[in-house]
Amino acid sequence: xxxxxxxxxxxxxxxxxxxxxxxxxxxxxxxxxxxxxxxxxxxxxxxxxxxxxxxxxxxxxxxxxxxxxxxxxxxxxxxxxxxxxxxxxxxxxxxxxxxxxxxxxxxxxxxxxxxxxxxxxxxxxxxxxxxxxxxxxxxxxxxxxxxxxxxxxxxxxxxxxxxxxxxxxxxxxxxxxxxxxxxxxxxxxxxxxxxxxxxxxxxxxxxxxxxxxxxxxxxxxxxxxxxxxxxxxxxxxxxxxxxxxxxxxxxxxxxxxxxxxxxxxxxxxxxxxxxxxxxxxxxxxxxxxxxxxxxxxxxxxxxxxxxxxxxxxxxxxxxxxxxxxxxxxxxxxxxxxxxxxxxxxxxxxxxxxxxxxxxxxxxxxxxxxxxxxxxxxxxxxxx
Numbered sequence: 001x002x003x004x005x006x007x008x009x010x011x012x013x014x015x016x017x018x019x020x021x022x023x024x025x026x027x028x029x030x031x032x033x034x035x036x037x038x039x040x041x042x043x044x045x046x047x048x049x050x051x052x053x054x055x056x057x058x059x060x061x062x063x064x065x066x067x068x069x070x071x072x073x074x075x076x077x078x079x080x081x082x083x084x085x086x087x088x089x090x091x092x093x094x095x096x097x098x099x100x101x102x103x104x105x106x107x108x109x110x111x112x113x114x115x116x117x118x119x120x121x122x123x124x125x126x127x128x129x130x131x132x133x134x135x136x137x138x139x140x141x142x143x144x145x146x147x148x149x150x151x152x153x154x155x156x157x158x159x160x161x162x163x164x165x166x167x168x169x170x171x172x173x174x175x176x177x178x179x180x181x182x183x184x185x186x187x188x189x190x191x192x193x194x195x196x197x198x199x200x201x202x203x204x205x206x207x208x209x210x211x212x213x214x215x216x217x218x219x220x221x222x223x224x225x226x227x228x229x230x231x232x233x234x235x236x237x238x239x240x241x242x243x244x245x246x247x248x249x250x251x252x253x254x255x256x257x258x259x260x261x262x263x264x265x266x267x268x269x270x271x272x273x274x275x276x277x278x279x280x281x282x283x284x285x286x287x288x289x290x291x292x293x294x295x296x297x298x299x300x301x302x303x304x305x306x307x308x309x310x311x312x313x314x315x316x317x318x319x320x321x322x323x324x325x326x327x328x329x330x331x332x333x334x335x336x337x338x339x340x341x342x343x344x345x346x347x348x349x350x351x352x353x354x355x356x357x358x359x360x361x362x363x364x365x366x367x368x369x370x371x372x373x374x375x376x377x378x379x380x381x382x383x
Contacts (some may be wrong), residue, residue: 002029002081002237008068010051010209013096015061020222022047022054023103025141030171055345062337065214076208086204090189097221098182104340105223106143111174112173113138113147125149154258157225181224184232193315198242199280201318215333219307227310230259235286235314262294262311281319288316306336323375335364
């Protein structure tokens with residue numbers, strides 16, 4: 001079974017890599033090589049002009065990934081998957097999807113341009129926006145060109161060196177920025193393992209729940225959201241917190257907050273753990289609920305985005321052996337991935353799509369609660 005799962009993950013990752021290129025913006029050419037341009041146009045033909053086929057491919061890839069994820073978790077619980085196998089597979093998937101196009105979000109382009117304002121135009125992105133540089137060719141395929149820099153200084157200081165060494169070469173800079181997200185994803189997996197070992201949790205299961213979640217893979221390795229970097233630094237803070245290095249822990253937490261501010265909600269959990277006799281299960285439950293509040297606030301401020309679940313998933317992984325955690329993790333991750341399906345099929349977010357999406361997320365919550373209730377009834381009937 002382990003060989004089957006390894007093969008399945010490699011094939012599905014390669015399929016996702018190829019599928020990602022169907023979503024290349026029509027105004028963007030990744031390379032001037034004529035052979036590549038022919039290939040790119042054939043991929044775009046599927047993504048933009050054969051949308052039913054694109055939707056089928058998208059659904060097939062992620063259904064396969066979710067099935068592989070569930071099977072993998074079962075094999076981990078049976079001790080049929082070793083640590084070396086697990087992390088080798090993480091490296092393989094990361095290596096494959098490092099080369100993917102950011103198919104489901106334009107945020108990566110904004111990260112690149114925000115840093116470019118500093119390194120190429122020698123201006124402050126907190127005071128200048130992309131539209132202030134109308135001659136720049138990147139504006140032809142960017143979204144959200146009207147907004148000023150929305151992130152904290154940590155993210156700016158982290159990305160400036162990668163922008164500088166990109167030498168204003170788009171493809172080089174693109175993959176340097178992808179490298180940041182891919183590295184943060186791999187680092188997060190290692191940190192989850194170390195923290196789980198420290199608190200006596202099933203470390204491989206925690207890693208499996210987080211790192212092989214298709215939603216996490218998509219938002220971290222494909223779309224390369226900076227949320228995964230924010231959470232990697234937060235996990236480092238958490239590790240040092242359990243090592244009783246409180247100053248170091250707070251420094252790393254401050255750096256994490258300096259990316260996107262959401263992780264400020266970790267602070268109350270630290271105070272509760274320090275001043276009460278809260279056990280680790282309750283601590284991570286509190287931590288997950290606090291980050292859920294951050295997710296809800298971010299949703300209220302704008303609208304729900306699938307990658308917001310990255311606020312919660314690294315922490316809920318430590319208590320994912322609990323059915324009331326694992327079931328919502330699976331159902332809401334599935335719903336969040338398929339949040340993209342209407343756009344892929346239709347090509348816009350116009351009504352009634354928002355109604356459908358709200359129904360999808362509410363349904364995932366109802367299904368989770370129903371499954372938890374049924375499993376509880378079944379377990380009680382056995383005694």
